[in-house]
Amino acid sequence: MSRGTCAVIDLAALRQNYQVIKQQAGTSQILAIVKADGYGHGMTSIARALPESDGFGVAILEEALLLRAAGITQKILMLEGALSLDEMQQAGEAKIDVVVHQLEQVAFVEQIGSDVSLNVWLKVDTGMHRLGLEPEDVQEAYRRLQACGCVRSMTLMSHFSCADDVESPVSDRQYQRFEQLHNQHGSAELDASLANSAGIFRDKQYHYQWVRPGIALYGGSPIAGQAAEALGLLPVMTLKSRVIALKVVAQGENVGYGARWTASAETKVAIVAIGYGDGYPRHMGSATKVLINDSLCSVIGRVSMDMIAVDVSAADVRGADVSRIRPVALNDSVTLWGKGLPVEIVADWAETINYELLCQVTDRVDHRYLDVKG
Numbered sequence: 001m002s003r004g005t006c007a008v009i010d011l012a013a014l015r016q017n018y019q020v021i022k023q024q025a026g027t028s029q030i031l032a033i034v035k036a037d038g039y040g041h042g043m044t045s046i047a048r049a050l051p052e053s054d055g056f057g058v059a060i061l062e063e064a065l066l067l068r069a070a071g072i073t074q075k076i077l078m079l080e081g082a083l084s085l086d087e088m089q090q091a092g093e094a095k096i097d098v099v100v101h102q103l104e105q106v107a108f109v110e111q112i113g114s115d116v117s118l119n120v121w122l123k124v125d126t127g128m129h130r131l132g133l134e135p136e137d138v139q140e141a142y143r144r145l146q147a148c149g150c151v152r153s154m155t156l157m158s159h160f161s162c163a164d165d166v167e168s169p170v171s172d173r174q175y176q177r178f179e180q181l182h183n184q185h186g187s188a189e190l191d192a193s194l195a196n197s198a199g200i201f202r203d204k205q206y207h208y209q210w211v212r213p214g215i216a217l218y219g220g221s222p223i224a225g226q227a228a229e230a231l232g233l234l235p236v237m238t239l240k241s242r243v244i245a246l247k248v249v250a251q252g253e254n255v256g257y258g259a260r261w262t263a264s265a266e267t268k269v270a271i272v273a274i275g276y277g278d279g280y281p282r283h284m285g286s287a288t289k290v291l292i293n294d295s296l297c298s299v300i301g302r303v304s305m306d307m308i309a310v311d312v313s314a315a316d317v318r319g320a321d322v323s324r325i326r327p328v329a330l331n332d333s334v335t336l337w338g339k340g341l342p343v344e345i346v347a348d349w350a351e352t353i354n355y356e357l358l359c360q361v362t363d364r365v366d367h368r369y370l371d372v373k374g
Contacts, residue, residue: 006366028207032055058076080099128161156178156182239336288346
């Protein structure tokens with residue numbers, strides 16, 4: 001795009017993150033989560049860049065079918081499961097694994113044709129209270145699915161609600177409940193999956209036969225208060241734009257909608273081509289900064305649909321390399337998050353989480369993919 005607003009997707013960083021996760025996960029197989037368009041990174045591009053992945057996790061049938069149409073042959077799991085008998089039939093025909101999280105879905109499996117085979121992931125609610133069979137219903141579901149000629153394999157699974165919080169006792173309680181259910185069927189008989197990104201880095205006992213990394217694949221920290229870099233993870237997305245205008249605002253004058261910001265002194269202001277129409281949150285806090293010429297510069301005034309204003313008065317003299325200091329100029333590159341400015345820090349300024357920032361980048365932001373050679 002001519003305005004220069006783009007998400008640079010570093011596939012080499014993605015592969016490096018996968019290897020970090022693989023090392024952490026030991027012998028567990030990896031189901032790379034690529035739902036929500038690969039957390040905003042481009043679902044099919046991410047899947048194609050990970051041919052070594054044991055499988056991919058999506059939320060819904062439409063995402064799974066897009067991956068199959070793109071030539072992805074690995075295991076694909078629908079995390080929300082089939083929402084109708086027709087979807088269950090389509091999933092079986094496309095060789096897509098399905099989560100079964102309620103008895104109504106067991107009935108769908110019982111009704112599909114015997115010429116279709118399914119890998120079923122039996123999801124139990126261990127405390128998240130979102131999706132999942134009640135523990136007392138697991139035995140019935142298991143028995144009924146075993147009797148279905150179309151069921152080729154079953155995997156027991158659940159999902160953590162607080163694994164990102166190392167101080168919370170909830171994850172250990174969920175693990176104990178899950179382990180008890182798993183032992184009822186025998187670990188040799190039924191594979192299991194519990195760990196999301198946070199669970200992978202938290203405790204090896206959470207790993208079982210399958211782990212399901214999401215945010216960690218993309219270089220986001222899955223642990224609250226812990227930097228991604230400390231876990232060996234690299235940012236995959238760097239959201240960038242450019243300076244499209246420069247002006248000097250006099251002392252006492254306002255900038256942006258609602259006159260929210262007032263210049264306390266004469267201020268050099270850069271207008272940058274990004275806004276909430278691109279997925280950069282309107283509610284960014286007053287501490288928000290962007291990176292220009294190796295300098296952290298403050299975002300001032302309200303975020304507009306297409307633009308932000310940035311105080312660059314100090315940027316002319318604060319470069320990390322003094323030999324390269326120069327005034328901010330038109331067309332200078334601006335980093336909103338990514339390399340040099342971790343998305344977790346930006347998420348704190350927005351009072352949200354790294355997941356949301358990555359996922360809400362809109363379609364009008366150009367995605368530029370870097371291969372291994374950069």
